[in-house]
Amino acid sequence: MFDSNTSPVMLDLLILPETNLILVASVIEPLRLANRVSGLELYRWRIMSPNGQPIETKSHIPIPVDGAFQPGKEEEPLFVLSSHNWQRHATSELKRLLAKSARHRSVVAGIESGTxxxxxxxxxxxxxxxxxxxxxxxxxxxxxxxxxxxxRFVIDGKRITTGGSLPTLDLMLELIRRRHGYSLALEVSRQFIYEQGGARGTTVAMPSTGSIRLADPRVSEAMRMMEEHIEQPLSLVRLARRIGLSERRLQSLFTAAIGAPPHIHYLALRLNAARRKVIETRLAFADIAAATGFNSASAFSRSYRAHFRESPSDTRKRLVVPSHRT
Incomplete structure (x- = not known):
């Protein structure tokens, strides 16, 4: 599941009764968005309950299921989701089935009380x-x-655990990053940005993810300036100077904050902006290249292919223009 690969991943989700809707969404929605943003079916999932009945959540909104948890020798990752009163549903039979299934699974994850x-x-x-x-x-x-x-979450070999709903969102973004790269994980995380109504000035909305936890305002400021200079990218020297840092110090702060150097983040922003234009507009590729800071259409095409494993024309050929809804 963690290897860099574009082949679809099937996940089995075993959801216990009394699970929170937000916990279920924290697992599924990043995968759905990864599919939408990439225009590929990177992830699929099956939802199961212990008895095959719809899952009664704490919100009194039932979740339909594909069937009961009756494992054979499936190797797909298994995610076990639970929120409240897990003991009430942890029958000896369910634990026996989990132990049997775990012998074959590539990964078994305990999500919140699933741990x-x-x-x-x-x-x-x-x-x-x-x-x-x-x-x-x-x-x-x-x-x-x-x-x-x-x-917040732990990945230890074939076992994964999380400490709550938002840590689960962090986990899913980290799994997307490991399999499909920083650019896709960044673009998916940006779909979850929340801006308080009426927020103005220097306030910058940033994704809350496992790899992007911003404690240093200078990193936030650098990200804001990158966002504002997509068409005409700033050199790292100029970017650092505007923030009052040396280039080396900016590199160090960035890597500590998000686990990637600033040039990787900047390039991901530009290529993600380019891919949105490839998918959502009919602009010529030369115009898209110019709008996202590339010197030529050929340089843009090379970088695009290196990141997304297909050319801009390949992307456009296989996609129907999607809606802009998250």
Whole structure:
């Protein structure tokens, strides 16, 4: 699941009753957006419940399912989602089926209280795992064979755990980044930007993701300036000078904040802007190249192909112009 690849990934989602809608959305929506943004079916998913009945959420909005959790020898990643009262649904039969299924799965993930269910089925023994922050002490005491850690999410070999809904969103963006690269993960994360109504001035909306956690306002300012200079990109020297830093210091701050150097982030912004124009307009590629800061159509085409594994013309040929809705 983590290898760089464009072949579709099928995920099995086992959702327990009383799970929050936002937790389910935190898993599915980044995958849906990755498909929409890329114009490819990169991800598919099946939804299962313990008994095959629609899942009754805490919001009293039922979630339809594809069937009951009756595993055979499926190798697809299995995500186990639970929010409230996981013990009520953690029957001995369900734990037996989870243990049986885990022998074949490439990855098994415990999402929020799904972490408790995996631990109770002895599927996290000798693995690092994270529960919700409120439950850390209780979890660590209850399962001494699990290496409990205080993190938003943990990827430890064939086991994944998360500590809540927004950490799950962070996790999904990280999985997209590992498989499909920084550009796609960035563009998906930007779909979740929230701006308070009427916000003005220097306030910059930034995605809350596993790889983009901005504590340094100078990095935020650099990102804002990159956004404002897509057509005529600033050199890193000029960008750093405007913020009052050396180029080397900007490189260091950027890498510490988002796990990527500034030139990678800047190029991803420009190429994502270009891909939107390729998909959503009929502009000539030379015009798109000029609008996104490339010196020539050929330079644009080379960079586009290197990032998206297809040419701009390939993208346009296979796509119907989508709506602008997220």
């Amino acid at each position: 408790w269910l995996l631990a109770d089925a002895a599927l996290l023994d000798s693995f690092s795992a994270t529960p919700h922050w409120e439950d850390y002490e209780e979890f660590a005491t209850a399962y001494p064979n699990v290496r409990a850690v205080r993190e």
